[in-house]
Structures are given as structure tokens and as C-alpha cells.
Amino acid sequence: MKRASSVFICAALLSCAAVHAQDASQLSTLEQIAQKRTAEWEAVAKDMNERMARILPCDPRALAAVTEVSRASEARLGALADYLRAVSARAFAETANVRNLLDAEEKRAVEADLERADASQEQTAVNTQSEDLAQSARQRTSLEVPQKLLADIAAMIHQRTAATEQQAGSADAAVALLRALVEKFEARDAALREEFAASEAERTRWNGYYAARRSRAQMECTITQIGARSQGKQ
Amino acid sequence: MRHSRLLRMGLLICCATGLIGQTGRDAYRQAYNIWQQAQANLERDAGTGGDPQVAQADRAAAAVGSFEATRVAYLKSAAAEAIERRKILKAPATRSSPDLMPPSVGNLATVELQTVTRAIARFATDKDPAIQQLRQSMERERVALAALMDTIQARQKTVAATSAAAVALEQARAKTSAAFDDQSSQLSQTVAQMEKEGAAWAQYYDKLAGAIQIPNATAPEPAPPVSTAPSVLTEAPRNESISPVPLVRYVGEWNYPVANGIFHGAQPESVDLEVHENNGHAGGTLKMRFKPSPGVKDPTLQFTFKGDIAATPTQKFTLMTSDGTPGSIELIPGPAFNLLEVNFQTDPRANKIRGGNFILLKK
Numbered sequence: 001m002k003r004a005s006s007v008f009i010c011a012a013l014l015s016c017a018a019v020h021a022q023d024a025s026q027l028s029t030l031e032q033i034a035q036k037r038t039a040e041w042e043a044v045a046k047d048m049n050e051r052m053a054r055i056l057p058c059d060p061r062a063l064a065a066v067t068e069v070s071r072a073s074e075a076r077l078g079a080l081a082d083y084l085r086a087v088s089a090r091a092f093a094e095t096a097n098v099r100n101l102l103d104a105e106e107k108r109a110v111e112a113d114l115e116r117a118d119a120s121q122e123q124t125a126v127n128t129q130s131e132d133l134a135q136s137a138r139q140r141t142s143l144e145v146p147q148k149l150l151a152d153i154a155a156m157i158h159q160r161t162a163a164t165e166q167q168a169g170s171a172d173a174a175v176a177l178l179r180a181l182v183e184k185f186e187a188r189d190a191a192l193r194e195e196f197a198a199s200e201a202e203r204t205r206w207n208g209y210y211a212a213r214r215s216r217a218q219m220e221c222t223i224t225q226i227g228a229r230s231q232g233k234q
Numbered sequence: 235m236r237h238s239r240l241l242r243m244g245l246l247i248c249c250a251t252g253l254i255g256q257t258g259r260d261a262y263r264q265a266y267n268i269w270q271q272a273q274a275n276l277e278r279d280a281g282t283g284g285d286p287q288v289a290q291a292d293r294a295a296a297a298v299g300s301f302e303a304t305r306v307a308y309l310k311s312a313a314a315e316a317i318e319r320r321k322i323l324k325a326p327a328t329r330s331s332p333d334l335m336p337p338s339v340g341n342l343a344t345v346e347l348q349t350v351t352r353a354i355a356r357f358a359t360d361k362d363p364a365i366q367q368l369r370q371s372m373e374r375e376r377v378a379l380a381a382l383m384d385t386i387q388a389r390q391k392t393v394a395a396t397s398a399a400a401v402a403l404e405q406a407r408a409k410t411s412a413a414f415d416d417q418s419s420q421l422s423q424t425v426a427q428m429e430k431e432g433a434a435w436a437q438y439y440d441k442l443a444g445a446i447q448i449p450n451a452t453a454p455e456p457a458p459p460v461s462t463a464p465s466v467l468t469e470a471p472r473n474e475s476i477s478p479v480p481l482v483r484y485v486g487e488w489n490y491p492v493a494n495g496i497f498h499g500a501q502p503e504s505v506d507l508e509v510h511e512n513n514g515h516a517g518g519t520l521k522m523r524f525k526p527s528p529g530v531k532d533p534t535l536q537f538t539f540k541g542d543i544a545a546t547p548t549q550k551f552t553l554m555t556s557d558g559t560p561g562s563i564e565l566i567p568g569p570a571f572n573l574l575e576v577n578f579q580t581d582p583r584a585n586k587i588r589g590g591n592f593i594l595l596k597k
Contacts, residue, residue: 031331042338049349080334091328104319105414111259111312118263125270129277136281142448143280149438150277153431160427167420174413181410184403188327191396195330198389205382209346212375219371223364 030086034079041072048213057220066217070210077203084196091192095185102178105171112164112171119161126154262305269297280446288443295439295482296596300572302432306425313421320418323411329400335393340386347379440480477543483567484549485511488574488594497592501525503533507576507594509565514543516551520563520576524587531585537578539563559583572596 048069055062130150137143273294279287350372357369477484490505503525509518517540524533537559541551549565561580568575572595579589 027328031334034334038334038336038339042336042342045342046338049346083334084330087328087330094322094327097322101319101322108312108316114259118266122266129273132275132277133280136277136279139281140445140448142445143442144445146280146438146442146445149434149441153434153438156427156431156434160424160431163420163424163427167417167424170413170417170420174410174417177406177410177413181403181406184399184406185327188329188396188399188403191392191399192330195389195392195396198385198392202382202385202389205378205385209343209375209378209382212371212378216368216371216375219368223368 027083027086027090030079030083034076034083037072037076037079041069041076044072045069052217057217057224062217062221063214066210066214070207070214073206073210074203077199077206080199081196081203084192084199088189088192088196091185091189095182095189098178098182098185102175102182105175105178109168109171109175112168116161116164116168119157119164123154123157123161126150126157130154259308262301262308265297265301265304269294269301272297276442280442283446287446291439291443291446292482292485295436295443295480296486296572298435298439299432299482300596302428302435303572306428306432309421309425309428313418313425316414316421317418320411320414323407323414327400327403327407329403330393330396332393332397335390340383340390343379343382343386347376347383350376350379436480436482440482477545477547477549479547479567481511481543484516484565484574485509487597489597490592491595495592497590500527500530500587500590502590502592505576505592505594507574511543516541516543516549520553520578522587522590524590529585530587533587535580535587535590537561537563537580553578553580555580557583559586568593 048065052062052065055065130147133143133147133150137147272290276287276290276294354369354372354376357365357372360366360369486509488505488507488509490502495502501524503523505523506521507518508520509516517538519536519538521536522534524530524535526533535555537553537555539551539553541549543549547567551563551565553561553563555561559580561578563576563578566575566577567573574594574596575592576594577589577591580586582588
């Protein structure tokens with residue numbers, strides 16, 4: 001299982017760049033091919049033993065029947081492997097993109113934190129300006145109009161400071177969600193690797209079974225010929 | 235002015251590409267520091283100040299305009315980049331199809347296993363050596379099928395695990411995408427808020443400069459000036475501008491950007507504009523050098539202009555070139571506080587530049 005898995009990873013990585021641009025329709029095509037091959041295999045595999053029961057043991061059609069089903073099985077599992085390889089390559093590319101997004105969003109969260117600090121600094125500065133202007137307005141009443149405007153600006157900055165505070169908090173929360181999402185992507189990829197390895201193991205076992213079935217057909221022929229020779233001698 | 239719209243469109247593109255200023259945080263922090271230096275102690279001195287504080291208010295207005303424009307550009311750029319890179323969260327994640335693991339696969343193997351097991355049982359007591367060989371062959375087949383059944387079940391489990399992982403991933407993706415959508419929305423609101431603040435600061439400094447020049451009966455007597463210059467409080471008060479936009483949008487020193495300047499018609503190489511205002515009257519000088527063009531032997535042009543400030547955003551003045559040719563000039567505030575569009579025309583002269591239209595940056 002491990003070997004199949006590592007071969008699969010190498011193959012997936014090698015084909016990653018080529019398959020990166022593979023769109024959903026291409027995946028859909030591969031899936032349809034795999035479904036078609038599965039249907040074709042099922043059609044010949046389900047009554048293989050019944051058909052063989054009606055054929056004499058040494059009739060070449062007996063071995064041919066097993067070979068036909070075995071080939072259909074290999075075609076099915078080969079198409080399945082192609083499909084899973086393409087799915088995985090696409091999935092790995094997605095995961096790489098989301099990891100890059102996480103890097104970018106972590107930086108953006110740091111910037112949001114700095115913007116919060118900037119807004120806070122502006123708030124302090126405008127408060128100082130307001131206090132100074134209030135003092136000056138006592139000396140010069142004409143300053144009351146700009147004083148009112150400055151108060152409005154201070155209120156706007158206060159509102160924005162609160163908003164940036166909230167944004168910095170939500171940026172951190174979003175990054176935490178994204179980090180968890182990357183883990184989910186990685187879990188999906190791991191599951192796909194396991195699925196691919198399992199399909200390869202199944203492929204090996206089906207081939208082993210059909211080899212054994214062929215071997216039995218040959219054995220049936222052999223013992224039939226031995227029986228015929230024995231009867232001939234008597 | 236038929237080319238104004240073209241110029242403005244070009245200008246917006248330039249803003250987007252960072253022509254006007256860098257869009258990084260460092261750039262707006264630098265602009266912020268310049269503003270803070272420009273406005274240092276302005277409010278404290280406003281009660282007793284005069285012309286120096288009026289000039290300082292104008293400098294502060296220009297600096298805050300530059301700061302707000304730089305920061306808004308930075309935030310817009312950051313927001314646009316964020317939206318672009320977060321697009322990957324909009325698409326459902328790839329998953330494998332569970333349809334490729336139909337139950338019939340397991341059923342088929344099960345039937346084969348049962349059949350061969352029954353056959354083995356039928357020959358269990360047969361002592362015939364040939365039959366025993368056949369039975370052994372069937373036994374190998376049964377072992378292969380049993381092993382196959384194990385792998386089929388294992389694969390069924392992995393398919394189920396992949397499906398479960400895909401469902402969990404999809405839920406997390408939708409939740410994360412929604413969280414980032416909220417963030418983008420908040421950022422857009424902040425940008426809108428900052429644009430309002432930019433306009434408010436310009437209005438504030440304009441009113442502040444005006445208020446500083448209004449003498450106050452209750453104001454304390456200023457100390458006698460050391461020089462013979464008249465006290466600022468005894469000077470004629472600054473007229474309230476009738477222009478719908480602050481005077482700082484026109485007044486000051488401007489030049490043509492070294493790179494990626496916006497123009498229509500003759501291409502400027504360098505432009506220096508100085509605009510001053512006094513009691514509703516404006517004037518200034520414009521010195522230009524244009525890039526060589528057919529039919530123009532003298533690429534330089536210099537003129538002075540003057541006129542009254544009008545109650546319209548576009549200010550139109552008469553001009554007189556250094557060699558006595560008359561003409562007219564329009565000053566149009568740009569979309570950012572540190573931008574000014576200039577459009578001028580002179581009477582026709584042989585081998586000379588007759589007109590120009592370009593955007594200047596405030597020094």
C-alpha cells in the first residue's frame with residue numbers, strides 16, 4: 001500500500017503542472033470513461049462462470065472468456081486510476097493555492113493590525129488638535145467654525161478606529177478559519193491518496209484472481225485430458 | 235476642455251497603477267508624517283497666529299490631501315488584490331466521484347467467492363488425485379478472491395473517507411469564504427469613510443485659514459512686532475473663497491511628473507506652475523518645455539496669468555506670454571487633492587506652441 005502510495009505521489013507531482021490547468025470538463029470526461037469501462041466489465045464479468053460452465057474444459061473459448069473479462073477489468077481499473085490521478089493533481093494544486101492564500105492572508109492580518117495602530121495614532125493626533133483648537137477658540141471666536149468641523153472629523157476618525165479594530169479582529173478570525181481550511185484540504189488530499197492506493201491494491205487483487213481463474217480453467221482441461229487418456233487405455 | 239474627460243480617465247488609470255504615488259503602507263505612512271510635520275502646532279497657534287499659520291494651513295491641506303489619496307489608493311489596491319486572491323475560495327473543492335465504487339463490484343466478487351467455496355466443498359471428500367489437484371486450484375482461487383474482498387472493502391472505506399473529507403472541506407470552505415467576504419465589505423466601507431474624511435480635512439483647513447485671518451475683538455493684544463511689518467491682526471482679513479472647492483486645490487507650486495505624465499496634444503517635458511491668491515484674485519506663472527514636434531521650433535513657453543476666483547470648480551484666467559501673446563488658461567482640480575489639470579491656449583504664433591493640456595502634481 002505504501003509503495004503504491006509513493007509511486008502515486010511521484011506520478012501526481014510529475015503530472016501536477018500538466019494537469020493543473022485541467023478543468024472540470026476534462027475530469028468529467030475521465031469520469032465518464034471510467035464509468036463506461038466499469039459497465040463494460042460488469043457486462044462480461046457477471047455471467048463469466050455461467051458461460052464457462054457451458055463450454056467444454058479444453059475449448060479455447062473457456063480461456064478466452066477469462067481473458068476477455070480480465071482485460072475488461074484491467075481497462076476499468078486503469079481508467080479509474082487515470083481519473084483518480086487527475087482528481088488528485090487538481091486537488092493538490094488547489095491545496096497549494098490555499099496554502100499560498102493563507103500566507104498572503106497572514107501578512108494581510110499583520111497589516112490590518114498595523115492599520116489599527118495607525119488609526120489609533122490618528123485618533124490621538126486629532127484629539128490633541130481638538131484640544132489645542134478649543135484653547136485657541138477662546139482667544140479667537142472665528143475658530144468656532146473650524147472647531148466644529150474638526151469635531152466632526154474626530155468623530156469620523158473615532159468611528160473608523162472602531163471599525164479598524166473590528167477589522168483586525170475579524171482578519172485574525174478569518175485567518176484562523178483559513179488555517180483550519182488548509183487542514184481540511186490536506187485531509188482531503190490524504191484521503192485521495194489512500195483511495196488511489198486502495199484502488200491500485202484492488203487492481204492487483206483482481207489481476208491475481210483472474211490469473212487464478214485462468215489457472216483453474218487450465219487445470220480443468222488438464223484433468224479432463226488425463227481422464228480421457230485413462231479411459232482410452234482401458 | 236473637450237479633452238478633459240479623456241484626461242480624467244487617463245488619470246484614474248494612473249491612480250490605479252500607482253503613478254500618483256506608491257500604494258504601499260510605507261508610502262502612506264510617509265505622507266502621514268509629512269502631514270503631521272506640516273500641521274505641527276497649527277491649532278495651538280491659531281488663536282494668536284496670522285499669515286504664517288494661514289500658509290501652514292494651506293501646506294497642511296495639501297499634505298493631508300496627499301496622505302488621504304495615498305492611503306485610499308493603498309487600501310483600494312489591497313482590497314482589489316484580496317478579492318482577486320480570494321476567488322479560489324469561491325469554487326467548490328475537487329472531490330472524487332463515489333459512483334466509481336458501485337456496490338456491484340463487491341457483490342460480483344462475493345458471488346464468485348461463494349461459488350468457488352461451494353465447489354471446493356463438493357470435492358472435499360473426493361480422493362481422486364486429479365480432482366484433488368482441481369480442488370487445490372479452486373482453493374488458490376478462493377484465497378485470491380478472499381484477498382480481493384479485503385481490498386474491495388478497504389477501498390469502500392477509503393471512498394467513504396474521501397467523501398466525508400470532501401463534505402467537511404466544503405462546509406469549511408463556504409464558512410471561510412463568507413468570513414472573507416465580510417472582510418472585503420468592511421474594507422470597502424473603510425475606504426468610503428476615508429474619502430469622506432479627506433474632503434472634510436480640506437474643508438477644515440480652508441475654514442481654519444479663513445478664521446485665522448479674522449481679527450477678534452476679544453483677542454489679546456499681540457506683542458508689538460520687532461520688525462516694521464504690520465501685525466497680521468491689522469491686515470485685511472482673508473476673503474472667504476467663493477470657489478466651491480478649497481483654494482488650496484489651485485494655490486501653490488505644481489509640476490509635471492517625471493514619468494508617465496498625462497497630457498493631450500503637445501507632450502510636455504517639464505512644467506512648473508506657481509499659483510497665488512489674494513483677496514479673491516489669483517495669478518501665477520507657468521514655465522514649460524515641450525518635447526520636439528513637427529512645426530514647432532521653439533519648445534519652450536512661459537507666461538503669467540491673472541484673474542478673479544470664480545464660483546465654479548474650473549478657474550479661467552487670462553494669460554500673457556513672455557513675448558506678449560495673449561491667451562487663456564483653465565485650472566481644474568483633479569480627482570485627488572494633489573492633482574491639477576491645466577488647459578491653456580494662446581493666439582496663433584509661427585513655430586510656437588499654441589496650447590497644452592496636462593495634469594500636474596503638487597510639489
